Amino acid sequence: MNHPDLPPIRDPQLKLEALTHRSYCNEHPGTPSYDRLEFLGDAVLGFVVGRILFERYPHFTEAELTRLRSQLVNQNQLAYLARFLDIAPEIRLSQSLAREDGQSSPSILSDVFESLLGAALLDGGLPAVENFIAELFVPILEQWEKSQDGRSPKPVPTMDVKSMLQQWSLAKTKQLPEYELIDASGPPHAREFTFTVKVTGKIHGQGSGPSKQIATKQAALEALKGLGLLQ
Amino acid sequence: MNHPDLPPIRDPQLKLEALTHRSYCNEHPGTPSYDRLEFLGDAVLGFVVGRILFERYPHFTEAELTRLRSQLVNQNQLAYLARFLDIAPEIRLSQSLAREDGQSSPSILSDVFESLLGAALLDGGLPAVENFIAELFVPILEQWEKSQDGRSPKPVPTMDVKSMLQQWSLAKTKQLPEYELIDASGPPHAREFTFTVKVTGKIHGQGSGPSKQIATKQAALEALKGLGLLQ
Numbered sequence: 001m002n003h004p005d006l007p008p009i010r011d012p013q014l015k016l017e018a019l020t021h022r023s024y025c026n027e028h029p030g031t032p033s034y035d036r037l038e039f040l041g042d043a044v045l046g047f048v049v050g051r052i053l054f055e056r057y058p059h060f061t062e063a064e065l066t067r068l069r070s071q072l073v074n075q076n077q078l079a080y081l082a083r084f085l086d087i088a089p090e091i092r093l094s095q096s097l098a099r100e101d102g103q104s105s106p107s108i109l110s111d112v113f114e115s116l117l118g119a120a121l122l123d124g125g126l127p128a129v130e131n132f133i134a135e136l137f138v139p140i141l142e143q144w145e146k147s148q149d150g151r152s153p154k155p156v157p158t159m160d161v162k163s164m165l166q167q168w169s170l171a172k173t174k175q176l177p178e179y180e181l182i183d184a185s186g187p188p189h190a191r192e193f194t195f196t197v198k199v200t201g202k203i204h205g206q207g208s209g210p211s212k213q214i215a216t217k218q219a220a221l222e223a224l225k226g227l228g229l230l231q
Numbered sequence: 232m233n234h235p236d237l238p239p240i241r242d243p244q245l246k247l248e249a250l251t252h253r254s255y256c257n258e259h260p261g262t263p264s265y266d267r268l269e270f271l272g273d274a275v276l277g278f279v280v281g282r283i284l285f286e287r288y289p290h291f292t293e294a295e296l297t298r299l300r301s302q303l304v305n306q307n308q309l310a311y312l313a314r315f316l317d318i319a320p321e322i323r324l325s326q327s328l329a330r331e332d333g334q335s336s337p338s339i340l341s342d343v344f345e346s347l348l349g350a351a352l353l354d355g356g357l358p359a360v361e362n363f364i365a366e367l368f369v370p371i372l373e374q375w376e377k378s379q380d381g382r383s384p385k386p387v388p389t390m391d392v393k394s395m396l397q398q399w400s401l402a403k404t405k406q407l408p409e410y411e412l413i414d415a416s417g418p419p420h421a422r423e424f425t426f427t428v429k430v431t432g433k434i435h436g437q438g439s440g441p442s443k444q445i446a447t448k449q450a451a452l453e454a455l456k457g458l459g460l461l462q
Contacts, residue, residue, distance in 0.1 A: 035292065035293035036285065036291075036292070036293055036296065038293060039281065039285065039293045039296045039297060040281060040282065040285045042281075043277055043278045043281030043282065043285075044278055044281075044282075046274055046277060046278065047274045047275055047277065047278035050270065050271060050273075050274030050275075051271065051274065051275075051352075054267065054270065054271045054274075054349075060267075061266065061267070062266035062267055062269060062270045065267065065270050066270060118285075121282075126357070
């Protein structure tokens with residue numbers, strides 16, 4: 001996927017409001033916080049993702065649609081998307097919260113992701129917001145669909161760490177991450193595998209575990225932490 | 232307010248799906264139930280009501296907007312609107328559930344209200360659904376605004392029984408209900424008031440209580456029950 005930009009918010013005051021945490025307002029009385037815009041953004045996000053899922057999965061039950069949506073719009077997923085869009089440096093916090101690295105809080109990142117959607121809705125209307133949401137969420141769904149083996153009757157999507165790293169790598173470098181087995185030791189009943197993961201040839205993480213799957217996941221996890229995409 | 236019709240759903244299959252409870256599908260295998268459409272309708276309702284509140288109450292906090300919306304789109308309110316729109320006779324249920332008067336269940340009425348919104352969205356697009364939702368909910372908000380005394384800092388709307396009867400009466404007859412004091416008895420510290428309520432001159436209910444407010448509410452409650460608008 002291409003790295004989607006934030007939807008353009010032409011009104012600078014509106015964009016600033018969407019990026020302003022209430023702690024900043026305590027230090028700057030009269031400044032509006034992002035909370036109202038977050039309410040609006042949450043509403044439009046739930047609707048747009050719901051409509052995408054309804055149309056994309058005509059054979060899913062209501063329960064499956066509900067579960068799928070809750071996994072797509074939960075705090076961790078939205079915080080991940082906010083990191084992916086590099087929103088954090090623009091968030092306005094109180095001085096003390098900024099010192100505590102409040103910009104990295106999943107709760108604040110997820111809130112700001114929604115408040116920016118609310119501001120974009122006011123600024124540019126629903127179609128622009130729908131396109132933006134689809135650009136972000138359809139690739140996640142495509143990856144999830146590929147991961148299905150067609151046997152499990154109740155698919156449960158997760159944005160796992162390897163998918164997250166792949167999405168980041170494709171967006172930033174247009175190349176896939178490469179996992180390399182660098183060690184396999186121990187007796188057959190207690191093997192230990194070690195993998196590195198490279199992006200454009202550079203090692204970003206290393207992980208070990210009793211299966212190749214676990215070891216590569218550990219490597220991806222370390223890479224994401226090193227990139228600041230996970231805590 | 233004028234009595235809003237259901238939004239027109241031109242596709243008869245879609246409308247039938249929106250009116251079909253899953254118990255009916257057990258008896259008629261292969262028939263789709265309203266559940267998926269309810270998912271879609273719930274999503275569009277939350278968004279549209281959220282946007283109405285956001286625009287109508289620019290000074291409300293996120294918490295106030297959230298609470299107001301939850302009081303507008305809860306099961307009782309939606310079931311009331313479904314009764315108001317006279318949806319119940321069209322709902323398709325299993326024979327046993329129909330015998331148990333399942334059409335009157337607030338849960339089923341509220342579900343069908345949402346599934347019809349979902350079908351209308353698919354059939355006619357968002358603007359038609361937005362108009363329909365605004366026609367229903369803005370009068371409720373207008374009544375609620377009038378009931379505020381401007382002193383309570385955190386307004387809490389309720390669709391009380393007198394407002395419900397007034398909305399029904401205006402829609403059906405274009406006249407307001409009339410409350411008439413027919414008796415006041417008892418000593419000053421234990422008065423008992425009795426009121427009747429008339430719509431176009433016909434008595435629809437009677438109620439008694441220790442204050443005029445309680446007695447008129449009781450009368451409205453009896454009228455709504457007699458009209459089948461409340462259980």
